[in-house]
Amino acid sequence: MRSADFGADALVGLSNYYSGLYGPIGDVSLLSAEDWRTICRQLRARSRQWPIINLQPLDTANPFFQRLLAALAGEGYWTDTYFCFGNWYLELAGRSFDDYFRDLPALLQNTIVRGRKKLERAGDWGIDIHDAPGAALERAIADFESVYRQSWKRPEPFPEFIPGLCRMAAAHGWLRLGMLRFHGRPIATQLWLVKDGRAMIYKLAYDKGHPHLSPGSVLSAALMRHVIDIDRVREVDYLTGDDAYKRDWMPHRRERLGIVAFDPGTLTGLSAGLRHFAGKFGRRLLAAMRNNSTVARSAIG
Template sequence: MVAGAGMHVITWKGAPDWLAAYDAAAAALPGLTFGQTPEWFGAYVRHIVRPPGRSVLVELREAVGGPLLLAMPLLVEPGGMRRLVSPSNYYTAHFEPLRLPGGEDGRLYAGLLRGLDRAGLPWDELRLEPLAPEGRAYDALHEALAAAGYAWRADKCHTNWYLEVGQGGYEVYERRLPSRLRNTIRRQRARLERERACEIRIADTPEGVAASLGDYERVYERSWKPAEGNVLFIRDILERFAARGWARLAVLYVDGEAAAAQIWFVKDATASIFKLSYVPDYARYSPGTLLTAAMMRRVIDEEGVEVVDFLTGDDAYKKDWMSHRRDRYSLRIFNRTARGRLAGLWNTRVKDLLQGRWQGACNQ
């Protein structure tokens, strides 16, 4: 589908064709987060998207046949309320469209909002999440919304803890940790080595990751965590990220049995902590803490990362390991259709008014 939006031209492709187009666009952009990669979205389309929902790639140019300036994957949700949403779920730490060189950010996003209907993607609500305030799209979207007059609201959807590594290597980093955590690492490491046979293996090749995957899954199944949301998605991501050299699968063995396991991704000087689990039977040795410390030493001293990212969640223990905290937001934009105007009125005015009255009554 093709439509003009002022001076902009919008096209879109359905799956699976859009994955190849996205791959070509992403190849021209260095420094993408792992959640922006074609590998990530390919696995998402294969394992997360289910009919009657469908995924599309919206492309924006300034003229027919002109260079691609903006590429945004979206899900078309079925139902009476016509929603276009970012392909995000509990695995997604950050959503950011591809922004290629050329054009002005605010004007491009304003053109995108105006042109979706004419391009054959009618919508009442557009929901993008999780957006990062430090990302390029966040300010550009707010600039476009201020100029275009759409109703919208932004709500916090999760918290992100991360570490700016700095100079000095792991030993300097460890000295900055809370004394309670430092003592736990040293005491429990000595205790485990004294009482049991232990070994840490860190797989970083396709063959190594494939060989360790079974141990990771057994640890996860025996851990305190709920059942994995989508095992096939995790396997697909690991296989494809391992082929690119981004996957790290670490397992701590106690007397030959897997006691803790973690999945990290290392890409462009950033180490992202994706999955953590341990077997409660070994809790007396703090196996998760020991494995995290070993991985921190690995990515800081051997791989030279500049940032370690704990991705989603405001769990108290993450503060001990990280240095900075930031929020991620869900942005809901309401179109000027009848349903969109009604939803916008409810979500931007009436809902807050009713909640304010309820809270005021409770506080009296």
């Protein structure tokens, strides 16, 4: 397909800005070094069709990452890696929700406790977690969209994607769609997915008209309790982004990277590769010059 990043045809992964992770299906550790070379040799045989390869976001701890990178370089590609986003996550190691809660920052603990007390004093409120297909889920999807419109989030570019994801996930038993209602009206919502011992926090939003009730934090705590004590997950994953609030909930951070490879044996691959590496060198040089300038001004001052 045509790559917007390089303005040329490229072999790209089936991922987009909704993707928290991309990778192969199956155990790549079963592949030998010769298998990897054969794969990359076959790719290069089609390099007139795909002079550029661009895969992201990838797990650097997965053998797929290093072995593919080495095999591409071994077959003559110019290769590079690039940062996609930070990924905050929590490893439970058998802990209960109460164990986890005790380790949270005191400010966050107090926010959750105070938020629940305010909701209880204010009257009618409750939390529902939807995990199965049916009429209740359809109402919850409509409520999710309503809260999203009242939140700080920008409208979804593909409005049918999230409802479709909810229905598919519910059919497979993966869905945990949380909804906090206040006097019968939804004011906070979160879409989580649970599969293979992992809980993935996919989307969240709250009505910006009720920040004093901390509905987002209260709902997050309820979903955390559910996936830890009921689903018994081993990991909770915030997926994409370095938003400041995530480090309060998750103690660990890792980075998701991309791999880009250029075939210099094609005119397109050669020119795109030269532009890529020249641009990278130029940015590093400019950053170094700015840093040296700052140091010099500090010394003079």
